Each structure stands twice: as structure tokens, then as C-alpha cells.
Amino acid sequence: MKFNSRGLISLDINGEIYDYKLYQSLESLSRTKSQRKSAKELNISHTVFNRRLLKAEDKLGFKITEKVGNGTILTRNGLDLLEEFQKYLIKIENTANLNIAGGHISTGLLESIKHPFNANIYSSSDKDAFELAKRGAVDILTLDDPLIAYERDIDFTPIAYDYLVLISSPNCEEISKISDLNDLNFVNVTGSAQRLAWTTLKHYDISYNIKFKVNSQFDAFKLVRNSENLHCFLNASYFKGNELLKYDTQHVISLVKVNEDKSEVDEFIDYLLNDGQESIENQGFIPL
Template sequence: MEFNPTLNLEINGVKFTYRLFDALETISQTWSQREAAKSLGISHAVLNRRIHDAEHKLGFKLVYTTGSGSGLTRQAISILDKYHQYQKRLQEETIPVICGGPISSGLLDVLSYHYGLKTVIISTDDLNALKMAEKGLVDVLLLDDPVHAFMHDLDFTPIARDHLVLVSGAQEQPETVQELAGKEFIEIPHSAQRLAWNTLDRLRIDYEIVEVSHSPQNALKRVKSNDDLFTFLNSSFISGIVSGSNLLAEDTMHIINMIIWNSNPQMEDFLEFIIGRGQKIIEQLGFERIE
């Protein structure tokens, strides 16, 4: 579906709907009031009344007529130019801004492409995405870690499932959780890694976080270049790139959340696509479906 907002303008204290500007636009293209009326699907009388009513309220002519047809006066051209400026700004503002963690924002980038939705996507961590949403800077908020949705009592929609995979540059991967004792890890703050650390703490595994990375890409580069470093990354992220261990797959299973911050029919339709036909795409990207 395609949704296009219309624009009304106030000129010299008088409000005019988009119908006047559509009329002026069509007259400028056809150079004929009769052809313009036909193109707009209205009668010539209705078009004339629309133009004359606007001229009366404004106090100056908008359309002139000659033997060869009709055209716009300089005032009308100036008004139409201003209308186009505001219309362009409105169209730019209707491009939804989507902000979220690196995993969920990457997912929405692909989904919006398949849906045919032009978007601005900002990839950051969950906490910064929340701050941007609270400031009214985003239309859609995405969360890699579901705990933030619960902590802030947000009305979220699950769109995919994922789990964490143990990744390292070592040739031999640990086969049991107990073998992680004494290992050194890279942490990605404000991510779903929280689930892995909580599990290791619960099992009283003596591990050590020695580095912090703010992106899964950098964390992956570091562990691949150092056999002594380990990290936990989303299964969807490493799918088809590297292999890892599913030691904590069950303990780290979590949902990817979507919150429509500024609701409109376009976003609601997009969400229906995601939880419907989009689930096949989600599965192809290495996530698990939301049943």
C-alpha cells in the first residue's frame, strides 16, 4: 500500500485546501481550464467556482484567460512555488525514521526493502535508541534486548526470535559451559549479551570481561584475530560468516521487539507485513519465526 499525505496552506490568514493547489497545478500544465477540470474529475463550473472563490478571498487574480487558453498570474505562480516547497518538506518528513540496536536495525533494513518502504535507519545501542525515541526523534523503536521494553513498560510487538552463539578465534571450541571458566571475553554493552552473563553468573563460572566493544562487527574482528578472546554474538549476525557454539542457546533465546512510536496507517501496514509474510524473510536471515 502507498500512503500520501495532503497539504493545506494558510495564505494571508485564509485557509485553503490542497484542492486549490491541485487546480492551479493542473491549469499550469494544461493551459486550459476545461482540460484541467477533466483531469481533476470535476466539472468546469466547479473549477471556475473554486478559482473565483479563492481570488475573492485573496483580493487578487490567480488565473488569466486569453484567446489561446488559461495561465497562472505571477501571484499564483509564487503561491504554487511555495506550496511545492512545503509539499517537498512534508514528503521528506513522511519518510519514517527507524532507530534501534545493530541486530534489529539490520533486520528492519532488509524488511523495509522487501516491503518497498523508504526509511531512514539509525543503528545504535538500545539505550541510545530509547533516548532518541523519548525525544520524539524516531517513528519506530527497535530493541535487541527485550528487557528494556519491560523496564520502560513499552507496548511492543515481537517480530523475531534469536539466540546468542559463543564465538572465538580458537580452532577448538569449548564443549561444556564449565570450560568457559578462566576465559576472557569482549562485552557489547546494552545488548542481549546480558542473558549470557546472567547465565554464567548463575552457574558460578569464573569468567573475565577484558574488553568492551560497541558493535558486534568490531567484537567479531577482535575475537577472530585473537585465539584467547571470546564473545557472544547473535546467531542471526554470524549466520553464514563464522561458526560458533550453541552452548547457551536455550538460556539466551530472546525476542526482537518493535515499537511504533509515531503510529500511522503506513507503519501499521508495515507491521502487519512483518508479522505476516515478512516472517519468511526473517527466517531466511537466520532468525526464528514468531509463532
């Protein structure tokens, strides 16, 4: 998603105004996971970029970014702030463009591939994006997990396949068979396709313990890698890990048409199902 200052969007939080420059910074950092890359993308110095984030944190009273290895990611509070900006922008955005909202995995895919459409893409959770779709605020809803559509008998269009890999703490012993998962401690990511992993473990009578619950797969990854004897199932399109449950957890990345009257909606979906499949595969997903 590309930004300019045309909207000059701002949010009023506890009497403090946060403008589109912070929005640009958060959106870019959510994709690049690097302050230097984001600064280059926004054509500002790394010092200016870092100072912008620190100033916002000082005004907000909480951390919106944190270091992970050689990179920087958004904290849960940072992600929440970005989502608030995105929801507000949806309300004021020029409707000539396609407005797309959905889960972090599916929107991340659409942001990463090249396509000939003017699209504004907003990343949140499947649940939050679904609420926006119900209000008619978006043209297309993307789903990391089709469960919402299944439960409500909503038609959806698969555009790719993904599956879950097992991520383990560095000190953990190698896991080579399903029985090795018995009595292990896990991180649960709310609203993700992890439900397929839990269903599989129950099917094989594997006992497991949910020690932590988080809202982001990136938060889960960080927690596991910085802990002892902790595990998590995450999307293979974004994370490398043990493929023990690959075939048990394969699922579709899908789209739901919200605005049936906009011709670009069908054109966009048709592109993804045909010319866009090679790009989808290049991003680590399994094409149709």
C-alpha cells in the same frame, strides 16, 4: 536504505564540511563490508570510493575504516560518524516516510528484507535510538534486546527470535559443555543481549573475566578472531559459532510504536508479523 542527493545533507566537524557522498559511502559500507560492493552500489569506481574515505580520514585525523580479512568494516569512529549523519538526517527527513531507528541487529534485519513501505532506517545502539524515540524523532523504535522496554514497562511487539553463539579465538580448545567456560576471558558488547549469557554463567556458578568492552558486535568479533584465548557471545543471526547457550540466550527482536498517529506504523508492523516472516527467517532469524 536508499539515498539520493535530494537533501544534500552535510555536517560541520571542526570547521570541515562532510557531505552526503561520505554519508552514502559509510552507510553502504556498514552493510556490505566491502569497498568494491559499495562502489558498485553507488555506481562509482573502487578507486573513487577508496579515495573518498582516505580524504575524509585525512581531514578528520582518525581512521574510519579498517581491513578485516577480505573485507572492510567501519571503525568505532566510523560508526560514530555515521550515527551523527543519521541523527541529523532524521531531523530534516521528509516525514511522509517511516522513520525507524534502533540497534544494529534489528535495523540490519529491517534493511535486509523487502517490504512495500517507504522507510528510512537508522542504525545505532538501543540506548541512542531510545533517546531519539523519547524526543519523538522516529516513528518506530527497534530493539536488539527488549531490556529497555522491560525496565520502563513499555509495550513492544516481537517480530523474530535470535540467540547468542560463542565465538572463540582460533587457538582455543573446543568447548563442549558449560563447565568448559570456567575462568575464560571474554569481550563484552555494551547494550547487547549478552546480559543473557552473563546471567546464565552466573546461574551455573561459572567464573568468567571481562577483558575488553566494545560498542559493536563486529568490533568484538574482530578482536576475538585476532587475539589469543579470547571469547565472546554474539547474535546467531549474524555470526556462526558454538550454540552451547542457544536455549539460555534466546530473545526477541522487537519494535516499539512511537508515532501512534501514523497509520503506516501499524501497517508496517502487521506486514512483518505476517507476510514478512518468511523474509525474516531467510535472514537467519527465528520466525515467530
